[in-house]
Amino acid sequence: MESDACSADSLVQKLRRHGYRAASVATGAKALQAHRSADLVLLDLDLPDLDGLEVCRAIRADADTPVIAITARDSELDRVLGLQAGADDYMAKPYGFRELMARIEAVMRRFRPQQRALQQVIVHGPLHIDAGKREIRLHQVPVDVTRKEFGLLYLLASHPGSIVSRKQLMTQVWEDPGSRPGRTIDTHVSSLRNKLGSSNWIITVRGVGFRLGSP
Numbered sequence: 181m182e183s184d185a186c187s188a189d190s191l192v193q194k195l196r197r198h199g200y201r202a203a204s205v206a207t208g209a210k211a212l213q214a215h216r217s218a219d220l221v222l223l224d225l226d227l228p229d230l231d232g233l234e235v236c237r238a239i240r241a242d243a244d245t246p247v248i249a250i251t252a253r254d255s256e257l258d259r260v261l262g263l264q265a266g267a268d269d270y271m272a273k274p275y276g277f278r279e280l281m282a283r284i285e286a287v288m289r290r291f292r293p294q295q296r297a298l299q300q301v302i303v304h305g306p307l308h309i310d311a312g313k314r315e316i317r318l319h320q321v322p323v324d325v326t327r328k329e330f331g332l333l334y335l336l337a338s339h340p341g342s343i344v345s346r347k348q349l350m351t352q353v354w355e356d357p358g359s360r361p362g363r364t365i366d367t368h369v370s371s372l373r374n375k376l377g378s379s380n381w382i383i384t385v386r387g388v389g390f391r392l393g394s395p
Contacts, residue, residue, distance in 0.1 A: 191222075194277055199345030199389045208235040215239050220288060222280075225251040225262065233265040240266025246287045250275070285351065302337045305394055307381070309337050318376060328353060329372050332365075336382065336392040345389040 188204040195202035205214050208230030215221050221239060225232025236247055249262040254272035262270045268287050271280065302309040308317040314330055316323040325333070331353040336344055349365055369390060373379045380395040 191277075197388070198281065199343045199348065199385075201342045208232065211235055212238055212242075215245055216243060218245055220284060220291075221245055221247045222284075223247050223249050223267070225249055225253070233261060236262065236265040236267055244291075246291045248280075248283060248287060302334070304337055304340065304392060307337070307376075309334055323375050325372065325375060326368075329368055329375070332368055333372055333382075333392075336390060340392055343385050343389050343391045348389065 185206060188206070192202045192204050203214075205211050206228070208227040211221070211223065211227075212235060223232060223236055223239070225236070227235065232249070232251065236249060239245060239247055246268045247266060248269045248271060249265075249267035250271050250273065251258065251262070252273045259270045268290070269283050271283060300310065300312045302311075306319045308315075308320075309330075310316075311334060314327075316325055316330065316333065332349060335349065335352055346365055354364070369382050369384075373382055376382075378395040380393045383391050383393040385391060
């Protein structure tokens with residue numbers, strides 16, 4: 181939710197190239213309509229129609245969706261007001277894209293335990309994934325998987341319709357964000373496909389990552 185259309189389009193494209201399903205809106209009013217479908221909101225406080233702090237307060241009052249506030253104002257008071265309005269983090273323009281990615285990942289790490297607590301069981305057609313029991317069933321038949329295979333499939337199923345990047349998998353499943361994704365992920369994906377009986381359960385998005393499919 182960036183106030184400048186060109187900057188917003190550029191940012192959306194960069195986020196998509198890194199495996200995120202991103203979209204932008206141009207006004208605070210549209211932000212208040214769209215935020216419920218987002219996993220995270222990047223909110224430019226310098227909006228053309230509404231006060232950005234009020235938009236932030238309204239989002240926080242309506243949902244627990246994490247918010248990163250972005251603005252050209254960078255005094256201590258501005259940062260305090262942004263955080264008091266409900267933002268989970270605050271970035272001042274101009275900022276680097278790598279820093280933004282790091283902050284997005286940090287905010288989502290803090291938020292994911294809450295998401296997982298709310299989604300212990302995921303049902304995707306005949307596929308049942310029980311996080312509490314660490315159990316996978318396909319057509320009610322148990323599927324024997326390793327700990328990493330379970331984590332990989334659970335992460336994909338937690339983001340239905342979205343692409344999960346290789347870096348996300350290394351960070352969240354292997355808990356090793358510093359390593360470059362190599363054949364390890366491909367080996368586990370291949371093993372899971374065999375155990376699930378179809379390569380269509382896990383779709384490879386070349387150069388980006390993977391998403392859950394539906395054979």
